[in-house]
Amino acid sequence: xxxxxxxxxxxxxTGLSQKTGCTVTETPQSNPFTDVNPYRPSEMPDVATxxxxxxxxxxxxxxxxxxxxxxxxxxxxxxxxFGAQVQQTxxxxxxxxxxxxxxxxxxxxxxAAEMKRFRLANSILCVAQLGLCIGLLVAGxxxxxxxxxxxxxxxxxxxxxxxxxxxxxxxxxxxxxSIAPIMELYMPKMMKGPDGExxxxxxxxxxxxxxxxxxxxxTQCAWTLIKLVFYAVAIRYLRKRxxxxxxxxxxxxxxxxxxxx
Numbered sequence: 151x152x153x154x155x156x157x158x159x160x161x162x163x164t165g166l167s168q169k170t171g172c173t174v175t176e177t178p179q180s181n182p183f184t185d186v187n188p189y190r191p192s193e194m195p196d197v198a199t200x201x202x203x204x205x206x207x208x209x210x211x212x213x214x215x216x217x218x219x220x221x222x223x224x225x226x227x228x229x230x231x232f233g234a235q236v237q238q239t240x241x242x243x244x245x246x247x248x249x250x251x252x253x254x255x256x257x258x259x260x261x262a263a264e265m266k267r268f269r270l271a272n273s274i275l276c277v278a279q280l281g282l283c284i285g286l287l288v289a290g291x292x293x294x295x296x297x298x299x300x301x302x303x304x305x306x307x308x309x310x311x312x313x314x315x316x317x318x319x320x321x322x323x324x325x326x327x328s329i330a331p332i333m334e335l336y337m338p339k340m341m342k343g344p345d346g347e348x349x350x351x352x353x354x355x356x357x358x359x360x361x362x363x364x365x366x367x368x369t370q371c372a373w374t375l376i377k378l379v380f381y382a383v384a385i386r387y388l389r390k391r392x393x394x395x396x397x398x399x400x401x402x403x404x405x406x407x408x409x410x411x
Contacts (some may be wrong), residue, residue, distance in 0.1 A: 200396055208384045209294040212304060213313050216287030217379070223280035224239060230272050250340050255337035271321050279318070282311055293388075298397040305388050308381040316382075319374045326363050333359035 285307045292300025337359040387393060 201294070202393070202396070204387055205393060205396070206294070208291045208387060209304075211380060212286050212290030212293070212384065213378075216283045216285075216290060219279055219283030219286065223276055223283060226272065226276045226279070230269060230276060253336050253339035257332060257340070259280060260332045260336070261329050264332065265325070267328070268321060268325050275314070275318050275321060278314055282307060288313070296397055301388055301394070301397050305385055308385045308388075312378060312381050312385075315374050315377055322370055323367065326367055330359070330363045333362065340378060 285303065289300050289304035289307050293304045294300075334356050338356055
């Protein structure tokens with residue numbers, strides 16, 4: 151009798167489920183938008199695992215150059231705006247007599263007047279350097295995270311910096327050549343003795359003036375060449391097929407579909 155009762159109960163429940171549109175034995179389906187398993191390993195390898203050593207090095211150097219370039223641009227901007235006033239204030243420090251103090255002051259005035267010719271060019275270079283270096287910093291960080299937009303931005307920033315560095319060095323060279331005669335004129339006067347007598351420092355002063363110009367040109371040329379080589383290598387490396395493929399297989403996490411169990 152229990153057996154007949156259980157069969158009738160099952161039929162009654164089955165008929166009820168058919169009327170209400172529900173199935174008693176149906177298992178609940180998972181929701182792909184809510185049922186996310188945080189413990190399920192991702193099918194994509196980790197970013198640090200997929201990123202090559204060369205790409206990591208380029209990104210880190212780009213970030214460092216971006217930070218240094220931003221600080222340098224801020225210092226150049228301050229020098230363009232207030233460099234002449236600061237030089238006039240501290241320019242005569244170290245003079246031992248009135249003649250040396252006057253010679254140093256005259257040299258500062260002559261150099262300030264000469265630098266006014268390059269004020270517009272230096273202002274443009276300063277603004278361009280600030281924007282490019284901030285872009286280099288942002289692009290380096292995004293490329294480090296294998297963002298496709300970061301790689302494209304880094305390539306264009308490096309191309310722009312190639313042009314910028316060449317223009318910046320040309321302006322620097324003209325500035326150094328324009329102030330070289332001023333330094334050769336006034337440095338010997340600043341090397342005279344306490345009483346204004348010539349103690350053999352005239353030739354030494356000219357040597358110092360010329361050597362300071364030469365050292366400045368060589369240092370700037372070497373630093374510019376290093377950066378040009380890096381930008382050229384970075385452009386070539388970032389455009390390699392296997393490097394581009396890293397970014398094509400790296401979807402943005404914000405738009406990646408959720409994982410389902």
